[in-house]
Amino acid sequence: MLPLQKSEIIARLQAGILRMQGFRQSTNTSVDAGLGIIKSAFPNESFPIGAVHEFIASKKEDASSTSGFIAGLLSSLIGSGTTLWISASRTLFPPALKSFGLEPDHFIFLDLQREKDVLWSMNEALKCEALAAVIAEMHSLDFIASRKLQLAVEQSGVTGFVIRNSFKSTEASACVSRWRITSLPSEPIDELPGIGFPRWQVELLKIRNGRPGAWITQCINGKFVTIADHLNSDIQPTVSPIKKAG
């Protein structure tokens, strides 16, 4: 009798904490984002929308796999909504988005000169409810800036993605999650020579109120197929999962 009550209380308190941290349970259905098994890592098994996600891509190669992963996420999250892509050094090639099931003409690109303007524009854009998602490529993001972004999305419900190319493991951030997507050798399709479907190592380094993990995921025509869960010892998350940041 008593343990049941206890778990009930804990569940209620946890829900309260989620509310206080700005998590919005806007829809009663859980958001899958096409991630399959990975969604078990998220709080309430639902991909946090209306939040800022942080991606780490230190090399050009990582930036392309990260862009691919985000494009895959967007295709199941927003459909035909308008997306803003902010960058000071953009190399994204719009036609590629089509192969992830997105409409490249629904993307608006902001090509700015200064890093400062990227942050300002992202902050402004995240307050605009007319956008479905905002993606920004920036060099670094300090805690105060990330907190501002988080406050902006809590009002509007826009989902933000930050792609950073420099990262120190000691840095704290108010973003809801931190990811690292790296390329893995692809498997040939039907034993035929040539390159197979894009395959990535998806590392969820940090997730607020969730369980970080690492997976091997393949992207087939914009749909994610998770191949392996809880990787073997040879591929370890290089950064230890950070405790819940508030």
Add this chain to the structure above:
Amino acid sequence: MQKRFVSIWFRYLATDWFTHRQPSYKNLPLVLRTSSHGRMVITAANAIAVSQGISTGMVLADARALVQGLQVEDDQPDLRERLLKRIAEWCIRFTPVASVDLPDGIILDASGCTHLWGGEEKYIQFISNKIRERGFSVRIAMADTIGVAWAVARFSQNEVITIGQHTEALMQLPPEALRIEIEISERLHKLGLHKISQVISLPRQSLRRRFGQQFLTQLDKALGYELELIEPIQPTEPYQQRLSCIEPIATATGIAIALQQLLESLCTRLQQEQKGVRTATFTCYRVDRKVEQISIATNRPSHHVKHLFQLFEIKLSTIEPALGIELFVLEASNVEDHLPLQKKMWSEAKNLEDEQLAELLDRISNKVGTNTIHRYLPDEHYWPERSIRQTTSLQEKSTTNWRVDEPRPVQLLSSPVPIEVTAPIPDYPPMVFRYQGSEHRVVRADGPERIEQEWWIQQGQHRDYYRVEDESGNRYWLFRLGHYHDKIYQWFLHGFFA
């Protein structure tokens, strides 16, 4: 009050305008041309060309044969109308009622205006001098009716027909002066009726039977028996609001309040006329006679006070009030139609037509510059750099589909980077390539996909594209420029696949 009308006839309106723009035409024969039924036909000729025997309607080739050194310009279809409208607007300084009299004249209703210029003669003289100063040759006449003023300007040397003398003035003029169709005037000449005095004495019934009711109406209008109305032009009032202050304003709050007030009154007017601001300027006149100015621009017309205020707000701090500002002027220099959109109760699709989005982009472009916002549409080219084209408008729809038949990289370098490779056999992907100092061993590869130069755009070598994957799983887009066996080829890295 006795009605008085002024008719201004621009003898060489279009050619005078071209001469005004290019003074070197002044002493040369100049004609304007337009194509008609596959030939070049002259639509206007200046005084020098006319004196050398050129008339409108002549074929350009004939005119060139006739006159040496003939200058030719392309005619613009609505040039005369545009010019006359502008001149008529300018003429409002002489009388409140000015109207355009196509194809080559202006009618002014000068009733009760002339005494301000010291009499009718001086009034006419003043107007014609002012217009001649601008390079237009004109004939001006004043009379009691529009018809007579028109006729005297074109067919007589007189300028002012005194009150009540208009019938006499008309008598000596040819029948064309009645503004009638050319066929009717030709028929009158054939019948030996070379002056209006000869026509006027004829019985009205026979005139109607022979020349139609239209002829009689024109005659009556000229004689003043029938009322003739003119359509005065309405000058467009500039979208401008002024706010003068009793005490000079020197604080930021004060300036913001002034701007807010001006915006509210401007937007109320814009809203009533269903217009929206595209560009606006806020000007502050300082006590020390200096002028401070800030401007904004929007992506789509807007009359939303809050939004426009936000746009100005970013720049408001650049205004230096110094000792104080005594006059604020807000002017919408570019205004476009802004039809209200029907609001959706539940807006599900977040699309590009959203007003919030336009306002966001306005804020961004006012802060960081307009050329930072890009949107891309597919273009029908194989060359990857040319397969997309930039568009500035959010509304523009693509005319072709995005191509998905060949894989394209997620990241494309703006200019391909030369790389060193080891390629074993012709038309095979490389085994090893070196990019940014590190060596990549190719494990898997696809290709080649040959993309030829589009010869109608540029010359050069074709590209053979390969998708390659190195041992760590990174996927690249490489190409070889040129044929392998020509020995002059080079390898480049152009993009990264996801």
